[in-house]
Amino acid sequence: MKQWDLTHIDRRVIYLLVLLALSIPLALEYALKPARMEAAERAFAVVQDLEAKPGELAFMSLDFGPNSLAENKPQAEVVLEHLLRKRIPVALYSQYYLAEPFLESIPKTVVGRLEKEILGHFWEYGRDWVNLGYRPGGSVMLQNIAKSADLAELFKTDARGNNLRELPIFKGVAGLESVKLLAEFTSLVGGLDSFLQFFQKKGYRPFFIHGCTSITIPQAFIYLDSGQLKGLLEGIAGAAWYSLLLERAYPQRRPDAAQIINTGLGVAHMVVIALVLLGNVGFLIRGRN
C-alpha cells in the first residue's frame, strides 16, 4: 500500500465526495443560510410592492427544459409563491415546448404547499392562476401580445381547453397594460432578448424580473444595469435568497427546495475548491522534497 499522496487521490473518492456533498442536504432536507443577493432582493421588492386591481394580472413565462430544471424551477416556484400569497392572479405560459409539463406541475406544487400551510385558504385554477400552455412562434407571438387590445381574444383558450372569456381571471383584462409584471425564467439568452425587445408597447412596459442560470448571469447583468430588468434571480443562489426573504416576510413558512439545493451546490463547490487546494498543497510539498 502506497503512502497517502495528495496529488493522486483516486478519482472514485472524488466522485464519492461530490455525491455526498450534493445528496446529504437533499436527503436530510438541511439548509444553510444563503448569501445575500442584491439583484434578487430587488426582484423581491418589485413583487412585494406590486398591487393588482381587478382585471390586472402577472405574466410568468417558463422557458426552460430539463437541462436547467435544477436552477430555473426553484426560481419559478418562489416567485409564483410570492405572487399567490399576495393574491395577484398569474397567467403561466411558455415559449419552449419542453417546458410544457412544468406549467401544470409547478403551480400545483406551490398551491399544494400554500394550502397546507395556510389552512382554510384556497387558490383556485381559473381565478388565481391559469395555464396558457406552450405557444409557438417565438418573438412573433410576443409582438402579437404587445399589439393585442384583448388578450383573451388573442390566446382564446387555456391549455386545458377552457374558453378564456369564461375564466374569472380574465374578466376585465384588456391588452398589455393589464399585465403588471412579467417574470421570465430561462437558460437561453435569446429568449430574454426577445422579451426585452418586444414585450412592451408605446408608453408602457410591465415590470420585468428575470431568472437566469449561472452561465447566463453576465449577459443578464447588462440588462439589470441598464434598468430594463427590475430584478434578477441569479441561478439557484438568487432563488435561495428570495426564499429566505419570503420566510422573513411570512414567518410560518418552511424552508423549501431552493435553499436545500443551494446548500448542496454550495457544499459541492467547496469540495471542488478544497480538492484543488489539497492537490496544490501536495504538489508543493512534493516539489520541496
Next chain:
Amino acid sequence: MGAAGVYSDVWTIATILVGGVATLAIFSFLIKENPFFRFFEHIYIGIAAGLGVVVTLKNFLWPKIFVPLFGLDLVRFPDSTSAGVYNRGFLLYLAPMLFGLLYYFIYSKKYSWLAKLVIGVSLGASGGLAFQGFFNQMLPQLASSFKPLVVYGSEGWNIGRSFSNSFFVFTLICVMYYFFFSFRRKTATLDKISVAGRWLMMVCFGAYFGSTVMARMALLVERLQFLLGDWRQALLLLVLGA
C-alpha cells in the same frame, strides 16, 4: 409531480422505475466500465437511432416535402371544387431526393466516386452559405467591440468603466495577435504581447470552467432529486406492493 394521483397508473410507475435504473446504470460507469452500463449504452443508442429516423420523417420529410409534393395540403370540397391549386414545381423535389441516393455508392468499390458528387455538392453548399453566416455573426460583434477607452459620466471621469473598456480592448488585441501564424516576432515586445494573449485566454478558460461547475452540479442535483424522490417512492411502492 404530486404524489397520490401520479402513482395510480402502472405505466407511470414503470416509467419512473426504469428511469432510475437507467440513471444508475450510467452512473455505474464512474466505478468502471461494466456489463450493466454496456447494456444500457446499447439500448440508448438503439432508441436514439429509432427515434431519429421517425423524427426526420415526421418533422421534415413529411410536412416539408411529401405533403406539398403529393398535394396533401389541398382541401377538396364535397362539390369537388378545391381550395388552392397543386403546384407542379414541387415535383422538382424529386431531383435532390434521387441525387441524395448517390450517398449509398460509398459502399461500392467501383462507383464510390459517384458518392463524391453528392458530397461535393453538400460541401459546396456549406461553403456558399458561409458568407452570409460569417457577416451576420461577425459584424455585430465587431461593432460592439468599439468601446471608448475613456468614459466620462455625469459625475466626471468614470475610472472603473474606463479601465474595464481599456482592458477589454487590450485583451481583444492581444489574443488576436496570439493567433498570427505567419509573422516572425522580431522584438521582445511583440513576443510579450503574444504571451499576454495566451495568459488572458487562460483566464477566460478558467472563468468559463468555474461558471460551468454550477450548471453541471445543478444537473446532477436534478438527477439525485429524482432518485431520492419520485424513484424512491415508486420503488417503495413496488417493494411493499401497495
Next chain:
Amino acid sequence: MNYRFRLIRIFTFLGGIYFFLQYVLPAKLGPFTFGKYHEEISNGFILMGAMAVGLGLINLLMVHGSRLVFRRTGWVNSAALLLAMALMIVITAADWLRTQKIAAQAAGLDMLAQFSRRISSDYQSQRTDVLPFWERNRLLLEAGSSQLAVVYESLEAAANLAGRSTDPALKTRLSAGLQETAAHLKETESLLKELELESSTASSMSPNEDLARALGRLQVSWRELLGLQYASSITRKVYDFLYQGLFMSLGAAMFALLGFYIASAAYRAFRLRSAESGLMMAAALVVMLGQIPLGVWIWYGFPELRLWLLQIPSTAASRAIEMGAAIAGLVMAFRMWLSIEPESFR
C-alpha cells in the same frame, strides 16, 4: 486531372453558387427577385442530406447485425440495441400515425367550415363557374351529417373511457371535454338544418357564416377530446415509457455525469505548474467562490469580481478566438467551394 475529378469540382461549385449569389446580389435584379424560392431551395438541400439517414442505420445494422449473427462477444447487447431500435421505430411511428389521424379527423370539420364560408363568399361575389349555392348547401348538409355521425360515435367511445377510467383527473377532464363537445355538436346540428336548400335567392348568407363558426368551435373541442382519449391509450403509454423512462433519463444521466467529471478534472489539472495553469486555476477559483455563499462570507467582493472576469476578459478573449476562427473558416469555405486544393488531398 481526370474527368471524374473535374466533374466533382463542377458539382461542388454548383452546390454553392446559389447561396453565394443569393447573399452577394441585391434582392432585386431587374425582373428577378432573388430569394423568392429560398425556403424551397434550402429544403431541397436538406432533403439531399436527409437521404443519408439510411447510412447510419446500415452501419448500425452491419456492425451489430454481424455481431449477433456470428455470436461474437457482446452479441446480447447488440441484440438489445437492434430490438430497442425496432421497437422505438414502431412505437414512434404508431404514435405519429395516431396523432396524424386525429388531425385528419379534425381537418374534416375544418374543411366543412371552409366550404360553408366559401359558399357564402362565392354567392356574394356572384361566381358563376360553380354550382348554385342551394345545391352546394345540399352537398354540405350531406357531408356534414355524415361527419357529425362520426363525432357522435367518438363521443360514445369517450364516455365509455370516462366510465372505465380510475384516474380522477382524467375523468374530470374527459367529462368536461365531453360536455363541451356535445354542446358544440348540438349547436352545429341545428345550424346545419337552417341552411337554405330551396330558394334561388337567399336573403342573407348568415346561416352559412354561423355554421362555419360553429364548426370551428366543434373542431377545437373535438380535437382536444380525441387527444385526451389518445393520451390514455397503450400506444401513448409505451411511447412515454420509452421516451421519458429510457431516452430522457439516459440523456439526463449522461449530462449529470459531467458533475462528477468536472470535479475530478479540476482536481487533476489545476496545479501551480506554470503561470498559465496558475492563472487558469485562479480564475476558476474566483468564479466558483463568486457563486456560492462561502465566497461572500470570505470576501464580499467575490461575486462582483466574478462578474467582471466573465464580462470583460472572458468575453474579449472568446470574441477574439471566435473572430479568428470565423475568418479562417470563411477562407476555408471559399477554398472548399472553389475546390482550391492541393492534389494530394481528395
Next chain:
Amino acid sequence: MTGLEHATLGVLLLIGLIIGPVLVYIERARRDRNLYVRRLPGVDAIDEAAGRSAEIGKPLVFTSGLTSIGPILYACLGVLFYVARKAARYKLRLLAPQCDPTVMAVIEETVRDAYRSEGRLAFFDPQSIRFLSDEQFAFAAGYMGLVQREQIAAAFLFGSFAAESLLLAEAGQQVGAMQVAATTSPEQVAFFICSCDYTLIGEELFGASAYLSREPVQLGSLYGQDRAKLVFMVLIVIGVLIATWNQSLAPYFWGPGAGLIPDVMYWLHYELWAT
C-alpha cells in the same frame, strides 16, 4: 439577431479584403516553398501519439464530435488524412466513431483516400468508421464504451464540441491514452486543456493541416488569413479611437455635440449593416 439577407457594398469590400490576400499568397507560396510558420506544439504531438500507438499496438481514435458538414469539418479532414496515412503505414487500427451520416460519408472517403495514397487500400476496414448516434449524449455514451473496451492508445478530438467534450476527453484520460484535441468553441477548450495532453485552440485547428502538409495552397491561405485578420484588427483600433474621441474626449473639450469627427465606423455600422 437575424441579420442581413443580402450583402451591401461594404460587405463586398470586406469579402475582397479577406479573399484577395489569400489568392495572392497562394500564388506566392507556390513559388517560395519555405514560408515561415510558427511552431504549433500540439501538431508535433500528433506524430508522437501515432508513434506511441504503433509502439504498444493499440488502436487510434479520431472523432470530429458534433461537427456538421462545413469549413470546420474540412479543416479537420486535413489532419484526419495525415493521421490515416500514418495508420496505414504502420498498420494501426484507426477507429472513427460518427454522429452524422453525411459527415460519415465524407470521413469514410477521406480515410479510404489516405489508405489508397499509401498503397494499402486492402487494409482499409469500413467497419472502423462506426456510426454511433446522432443524439449528442448517446454518441458520448457509445464513445465512452468504445474507448474503454478497445483500450485505445491515442485519441484525436478535432472539430466542434459541446457539453459532451469532457465526457469524451475523460474517457480517454481514464484508459491512459495520449490525447490531442482541437476546437473552435471557447467554452469547451478549458475541459480539453484539463483532460488532454495537447489542445489546439480556435484558429490553430485551421493552421494544423497547413503546418503538417506544408502544401503551398494551405500555407498560402494561412498567410492570407493572417492579413485579413490584420484588417479586422486595424478596424477595431480605428473604431475604438473614434468611439473614444466622439463619446468622451470631444464632448469634454468642445461640449456636447461639437467637434465630432466623421465616423468611419458609422459607415460600417449603418451603411454596411442596415438595409
